[in-house]
Amino acid sequence: MSRSNENIVLIGMMGTGKTTVSSLLADRLGYKLVDIDAEIEAQEDCPIPVLFEQKGEAYFREVETSVLLRVLDQSSQIISTGGGSVLKPLNCDAMKKAGWVVALTASAEAIIRRVSANRDRPLLAGNVEERVHQIMRERQSKYSFADLTVDTSEMEPEEVVCYILAHHRV
Ligand SMILES: Nc1ncnc2c1ncn2[C@@H]1O[C@H](COP(=O)(O)OP(=O)(O)O)[C@@H](O)[C@H]1O
Ligand SMILES: O=C(O)C1=C[C@@H](OP(=O)(O)O)[C@@H](O)[C@H](O)C1
Ligand SMILES: [Mg+2]
Numbered sequence: 001m002s003r004s005n006e007n008i009v010l011i012g013m014m015g016t017g018k019t020t021v022s023s024l025l026a027d028r029l030g031y032k033l034v035d036i037d038a039e040i041e042a043q044e045d046c047p048i049p050v051l052f053e054q055k056g057e058a059y060f061r062e063v064e065t066s067v068l069l070r071v072l073d074q075s076s077q078i079i080s081t082g083g084g085s086v087l088k089p090l091n092c093d094a095m096k097k098a099g100w101v102v103a104l105t106a107s108a109e110a111i112i113r114r115v116s117a118n119r120d121r122p123l124l125a126g127n128v129e130e131r132v133h134q135i136m137r138e139r140q141s142k143y144s145f146a147d148l149t150v151d152t153s154e155m156e157p158e159e160v161v162c163y164i165l166a167h168h169r170v
Contacts, residue, residue: 007077007099008168011143013136014083014121015111016104017152017160022080024161035080039067052122065091072098083135084123086142096145102164103146108132110153 010018026033
């Protein structure tokens with residue numbers, strides 16, 4: 001982290017706490033909060049599960065990239081990405097260039113517990129346990145380009161924020 005107006009970009013598997021932690025971080029730093037999923041829903045005027053159902057994942061990924069690149073063009077933001085935004089190398093390159101990238105991780109057990117509270121993640125439809133294990137296997141190495149990695153399994157969101165701030169050189 002070198003520039004004080006740099007973005008902080010949170011990446012990680014679904015349920016690692018990106019949306020929750022980003023909001024707390026933005027409050028603490030007084031940065032603008034941008035949740036890429038919320039931006040997609042606003043731009044498309046459509047909830048993500050409906051977008052997946054009506055247009056398919058490939059369409060969602062195209063919109064995700066265009067929204068992400070547009071947002072990364074600005075500075076001084078806390079950006080919460082969707083868990084699959086790391087699937088395209090183009091997205092990862094843009095995140096690295098435009099910000100300090102923090103990866104949140106968690107055990108499969110913690111993720112399953114957290115995502116089971118609601119059913120708004122289309123990729124976890126069906127058997128949640130199986131889907132979480134499978135997607136974690138598929139994406140195993142995809143988050144390793146981050147500048148900082150935080151295992152949130154045993155941490156409260158506020159503790160995650162403190163850990164990130166302690167490692168954040170403004
Ligand atoms: N560190 C944490 N400990 C316990 N629960 C958490 C933690 N971080 C997030 N949660 C909860 O897990 C769920 C998913 O969190 P969310 O921020 O939406 O994750 P993501 O954006 O990475 O998918 C939410 O109900 C949230 O309150
Ligand atoms: O991992 C993924 O492919 C996805 C993660 C979701 O965001 P969260 O990681 O915030 O749950 C959302 O973008 C969409 O359901 C797809
Ligand atoms: Mg989220």
